[in-house]
Amino acid sequence: MRVVVGMSGGVDSSVAALLLLEKGYDVVGVHMHLFDAKKGTRTCCSVEDAYNARDVAISLGIPFYVWNFEDIFRERVIDPFIKDYISGKTPNPCIACNEEIKFQGLLERAEKIGADAIATGHYADIREIEGSRLLKRPKDRDKDQTYFLYRVSSDVLARTIFPLATLTKSEIRNKAVLARLPVSDKRESQEVCFVDGQPLELFFKQFGVEDRIGEIVDEKGNIVGWHKGTHVFTIGQRRGFGKGFGAPRYVIDIRYEQNQVVIGPKDLAMFKGARLDRCIWKLPQSGMTVKAEVMVRYKSRGHMGVVKRIGESEAEVMFEDQVFAVTPGQSAVFYRDDLVIGGGVIKYGIR
């Protein structure tokens, strides 16, 4: 069976390709060219990453191609990212990228070259439940990336393989070493791939977002400072608005219309619920409410809560405990028994 593996040049996708080869698949490596990194920045998907991926493909003896997804990436990931940030939200572009490009986009092209499935180096697993393909947390829970993948459709998951599902990061690294794969101990990309390596302000400037001077106010409405644009703030942020307030202060609200950033004590950054839209439901729900473990951010712990469906695509989640920094624009992903059963985009937190 022919499988197209998305190869970023990093250890994970390299080992994913190796594992598939070992299992006897007809493996084709593809590096997805998503955007043109500016010279000098150490962003992901730079020219060097393509070369790294090519080197790995050569050492594995598999065909390797670089496919251009620049236009669609700009349109479906970068532009919405900027738009959301400017309007005071904190978007998660990796979620949009996985939904539209890394999976759907790759699969469409893969099928045209005779592949039956795609594979990536994501830490995730897949289970078939009641005829639907659901994401499941992988063996290495610390590296679990299912949070970013919740919007990938069941149809696409039915034609996706996650070779790293049952391995830990260190097992994967060992495999790379034993196979002498030419992946260096590359520093893993921690931030958004197209921003990584430069301050967010600089990124926005390059894309034409201008400074908008506005007020920083406290919870009582007093003006305590100034900012150059709400787009570099996010709920729960502790820095970026000066010091000397006595107790630690956090961003508790971003008022886009008034161009204000509101800061306050930590307890005002705690929420008991969230209103969501653009919701996805992976299982036909028997009732309108579902108990689930909810993650409101990547790498945070899940919070038990009750999800109530509202209409076709909205929902309200009420948590059992207070949750820190429920942030508009981020996603809330619902888990049950380590399976992703749905999720949605946070419209606002409920105090």
Added chain:
Amino acid sequence: MRIYLDHNATSPMLREVREAITLYLDNIFGNPMSIHEEGRKAREGIEKARKDIADVLGIKASDCFFTSGATEANNWVIYKFAQDHPKLGIAVSAVEHPSIIEPCNSLERDGINIVRIRVNKEARVDLDFLEKVLNQNKIGLVSVQAANNEVGTIQPISEVSKIVKGRGALLHIDATQALGRKDISDCFACADFVTLSSHKIGGPKGVGLLWIRPGVYLRQMIMGGGQERGKRAGTENVAGIVGFGVAVVVCEQKRPENVKRLTELRDRLWGGILSEIPDVVRNTPFEDCLCNTLNISFSSVLGELVVVRMDMAGVAISSGSACSSGAMSPSHVLLAMGKSKQEALESIRISLGWENTEEDIEMAKVLLVDAIKGIRGAI
């Protein structure tokens, strides 16, 4: 057994070339600048190559300067002319090779007046536009290729030359793609600088040549040990140059029969594709085009994917231009011809060469038709 149909990218080495080079890889290893016997033997090899090339092309050996390739030769002309004449503009066709375009872009950022000459929908230089450009700007150098690498269009260089000479400017012709595929004596008759490349005609990679008309001055770009009569420093790529020499001689000798044969093969391939996929679009002009090139597009089919499928089926073709990461971006030539970005991304380029046979073409046609139908069917 693979079928190689990407000769505009590079060509397999001719048998004669390989045989000639072998001597220079083992026994004749000296530095041509050395005065001892080892050096002299190496020197003899490159001067013979220079003379052979000059004789077969009808030019003078002393006007030929070896470089590391066409890219270097092109950079040399553009940069050094600009450096010596910063107040004069440079006009280049919109469909030149990146080794002309990129130096011009760089010079433009530094304040040199660069004008790009429009082309028509066959990628041919718009002569009226050229005249207008030369009337409205003080242009000192015009660079127009002899033939285009992406679609195969042959440029009207005698007409270009008349216009350029009429304005007292210098003319550079990048004849890389034309060598061996058409008679290029008109280039040497018309131009002040001509670029040639070795690896497109079955010679080794990493060698090229700049011909400079006697009486025309171009300062050296690469400085150092005074090689190439002080015009291009650097220890000569002896084996490469020797191979280049042999390649030029062989391909010029075989040119008439090659042109005839490749034209037939190309036309047969085109007819075969057209009969099975009637909506194929031909980007290569029907007249005045290189004998070996066929650039075509299929609507709603990404050229990138066709290349991959053909590669997997054992056939090498190409599409568009590759950016530095290796991804395909729309060919600037097709865009200059008036194609949309989408149309440009749907194109593929098939370019034949000395070792292709009728069987190759038949097989390629079958596989290509299969690939297109497969991709369209998979929607």
